[in-house]
Amino acid sequence: MVISLGKVTRDGKPYQRRRETECLLENLDLLEPDQLVDMCLNPDEIVPFEVLIYYLRHKELALEKRHVEALFKSFYTRIETSLNQSIPDSRVDRARDIREEIVVRIMEKIASDRNTQQDKMYYWEVNFNHAFESFRKDILKQLGPTYKSDPLRNATALSQSAEEGLDVSPEVEAAAAEFFNPNQSKLDDPAFRLRLLAAINDLPDDEKRAVGLILQGIQIESKDPDVMTISKALKCRERTVRNRLSRAYSKLKDALQVEELL
Amino acid sequence: MKTTHDTGERDVLHAFSIEPNRDAEILAVYVEQYPQYREALIDLSIELLTAPNLDEKPPKIVSSDSAGRAWSRFQSLLSPADPAFATKNFAINPLLDLSDQRFREIAKELNVTRLFLTRLRDSVIQASTLPERLVSQVAQLVGVGVDTLNTALHASPSMPTGQRFKSDGKPSAGKQMTFDEAIENSGLSEEQKSALKAMKG
Numbered sequence: 264m265v266i267s268l269g270k271v272t273r274d275g276k277p278y279q280r281r282r283e284t285e286c287l288l289e290n291l292d293l294l295e296p297d298q299l300v301d302m303c304l305n306p307d308e309i310v311p312f313e314v315l316i317y318y319l320r321h322k323e324l325a326l327e328k329r330h331v332e333a334l335f336k337s338f339y340t341r342i343e344t345s346l347n348q349s350i351p352d353s354r355v356d357r358a359r360d361i362r363e364e365i366v367v368r369i370m371e372k373i374a375s376d377r378n379t380q381q382d383k384m385y386y387w388e389v390n391f392n393h394a395f396e397s398f399r400k401d402i403l404k405q406l407g408p409t410y411k412s413d414p415l416r417n418a419t420a421l422s423q424s425a426e427e428g429l430d431v432s433p434e435v436e437a438a439a440a441e442f443f444n445p446n447q448s449k450l451d452d453p454a455f456r457l458r459l460l461a462a463i464n465d466l467p468d469d470e471k472r473a474v475g476l477i478l479q480g481i482q483i484e485s486k487d488p489d490v491m492t493i494s495k496a497l498k499c500r501e502r503t504v505r506n507r508l509s510r511a512y513s514k515l516k517d518a519l520q521v522e523e524l525l
Numbered sequence: 526m527k528t529t530h531d532t533g534e535r536d537v538l539h540a541f542s543i544e545p546n547r548d549a550e551i552l553a554v555y556v557e558q559y560p561q562y563r564e565a566l567i568d569l570s571i572e573l574l575t576a577p578n579l580d581e582k583p584p585k586i587v588s589s590d591s592a593g594r595a596w597s598r599f600q601s602l603l604s605p606a607d608p609a610f611a612t613k614n615f616a617i618n619p620l621l622d623l624s625d626q627r628f629r630e631i632a633k634e635l636n637v638t639r640l641f642l643t644r645l646r647d648s649v650i651q652a653s654t655l656p657e658r659l660v661s662q663v664a665q666l667v668g669v670g671v672d673t674l675n676t677a678l679h680a681s682p683s684m685p686t687g688q689r690f691k692s693d694g695k696p697s698a699g700k701q702m703t704f705d706e707a708i709e710n711s712g713l714s715e716e717q718k719s720a721l722k723a724m725k726g
Contacts (some may be wrong), residue, residue: 272536273657281543311580331609345579374602390542396576460575475571480549493551
């Protein structure tokens with residue numbers, strides 16, 4: 264039987280994992296431990312991290328040491344590979360120290376949940392990618408040497424009236440619109456997407472929100488009053504949204520150095 | 526997900542986070558239904574969108590040489606009742622027995638950072654590259670013989686220690702480094718670096 268998340272709603276119901284995770288866990292739960300591990304280590308069909316963290320976090324599943332070891336090493340190797348890509352020595356000062364710190368702290372968190380049977384990492388079984396990214400960013404904030412001096416992170420949002428007063432050239436606006444078209448094929452390139460997402464995460468909050476919403480397919484404006492637009496969602500004027508997108512576009516373009524591809 | 530939300534907000538954000546087909550329409554529905562959480566929902570939607578997908582098959586899996594060491598570290602963090610706990614007996618590293626406070630004191634007395642001392646303790650620094658003078662000083666501070674400490678420091682870092690890991694000093698999960706590399710990469714001041722380098726003479 265799959266162990267429920269310990270976190271409960273205000274109504275006392277257990278929090279749910281995403282449906283596909285619950286289904287996968289239910290199927291794996293029917294297998295013998297050896298089969299279960301084989302499935303989880305299959306290189307041709309990678310199991311989601313939510314599944315691996317489930318088996319690592321719950322001591323009460325009583326998997327033998329060799330099973331936990333195999334799952335742990337798979338988990339570790341995948342995390343290490345990911346960190347080598349997202350925090351490369353070539354682009355981040357003290358990258359090795361930061362990667363080590365992240366790995367060690369995750370190990371400590373998993374061990375803590377195993378030892379205490381608390382549910383502090385429940386959300387990692389719900390949305391591992393999001394939990395991991397938040398955790399990674401927290402540690403970069405603490406250890407990243409460039410963080411405090413990074414002008415993007417420390418940019419102060421302009422007041423709304425000041426933003427509206429800025430003139431953005433039609434050319435920049437058109438380029439921004441093309442860049443943020445969520446259907447563009449470049450987003451299908453994993454390497455480009457990783458760099459783009461990292462660059463978006465480095466934007467000031469107001470610009471990140473505008474970019475994040477347009478990438479989700481939300482329109483800047485609409486004549487239909489019932490349609491949610493970015494300006495309605497962010498409670499600002501359409502002109503402000505366009506200015507934020509244009510500013511974000513300039514920064515992302517610089518960050519990605521993709522002028523020749525645009 | 527932020528941790529400071531009230532219960533109602535947390536429930537709503539959680540429900541949004543497990544929506545199977547999150548898109549603009551779903552976000553609009555949530556924002557309309559829970560306008561009080563508008564900003565948190567928008568921020569969450571963006572965080573979920575921009576979090577890299579770690580389940581994609583990586584183009585190249587890195588060598589898992591360090592996975593064995595990491596596994597040993599992980600085992601050392603587990604309670605003895607855990608089936609995954611390391612049960613074998615290996616040479617005891619006297620640095621693992623130190624209290625957090627004593628560990629900090631020794632780092633101070635040696636005039637090194639805790640990161641450096643952690644790397645020494647966890648055999649991240651190749652023992653063969655350590656100056657005898659440093660090993661001697663550490664042995665004196667922890668109250669063991671030089672030979673005993675040397676044995677522990679030469680132990681393969683992948684060997685389970687059977688000791689509970691002291692979480693105050695973070696263990697390293699990477700490859701081993703030389704003494705010189707450790708000097709340059711352990712957050713030491715120039716003065717501390719010079720003092721350590723002088724021990725080699």
